[in-house]
Amino acid sequence: MIRHIIAAIATLLALWAVVFMMELDRKAERFKQIEEIIEKSKEVPIPNVSEPVVKQQQESEAEKRKEEEDEVAKKLKALKERAGSAMAFKVSPLYKQKCSSCHGVNGEGAVGPRLIGKSEDYIYEALASFKSGSRKNYVMYGLLSKMSDDDLKALSTEIGTFKEKLDAANR
Numbered sequence: 001m002i003r004h005i006i007a008a009i010a011t012l013l014a015l016w017a018v019v020f021m022m023e024l025d026r027k028a029e030r031f032k033q034i035e036e037i038i039e040k041s042k043e044v045p046i047p048n049v050s051e052p053v054v055k056q057q058q059e060s061e062a063e064k065r066k067e068e069e070d071e072v073a074k075k076l077k078a079l080k081e082r083a084g085s086a087m088a089f090k091v092s093p094l095y096k097q098k099c100s101s102c103h104g105v106n107g108e109g110a111v112g113p114r115l116i117g118k119s120e121d122y123i124y125e126a127l128a129s130f131k132s133g134s135r136k137n138y139v140m141y142g143l144l145s146k147m148s149d150d151d152l153k154a155l156s157t158e159i160g161t162f163k164e165k166l167d168a169a170n171r
């Protein structure tokens with residue numbers, strides 16, 4: 001009886017072994033197939049094809065980046081020009097420092113009245129009378145009392161040319 005049982009177990013083991021071996025074989029077969037696929041894929045000259053493609057991509061990306069940078073540079077320049085166009089023409093440092101805050105960068109007027117278009121003589125008359133106190137304005141008096149007559153003349157002459165300069169800038 002025991003022998004029968006042992007024989008049965010042995011048969012089962014043998015059967016299991018056969019199934020196991022078959023399973024191993026199938027796995028090995030699959031590995032072989034995979035290996036073959038890998039091997040075959042190596043034969044395809046992927047690098048030769050993909051290298052130029054990658055290079056092209058990199059080049060076009062670099063070009064794109066450069067274009068974007070150019071765009072930014074252009075916009076900055078345009079912005080600067082627009083910001084700069086608030087100042088249509090250059091003024092002396094003296095005018096810029098002492099007068100532009102109230103009369104505008106080009107004498108167009110702000111807190112203080114518009115100066116552009118007024119004659120040199122008129123400006124000088126006004127400045128001199130502010131300074132002497134015959135024309136009363138506390139702000140202008142305070143400012144001009146520390147300035148020399150030469151400064152007043154120079155400023156008058158300069159402001160007298162503002163209109164001409166603006167016209168030239170807009171031409």
Ligand code: HEC
Pocket residue numbers: 095098099100101102103111112113114115122123124126127136137139140143155
């Ligand atoms: C803090 C502001 C301020 C500053 C800075 C200033 N001004 Fe004036 N300016 C005025 C005001 C306000 C008036 C108007 C005064 C009035 O008419 O009584 C005026 C008037 C004048 C006038 C007379 C204009 C007219 O139509 O009669 C002249 C010219 C003038 N300023 C030139 C200058 C010059 C040149 C400078 C620089 C040295 C200067 N101002 C700086 C505020 C200023």
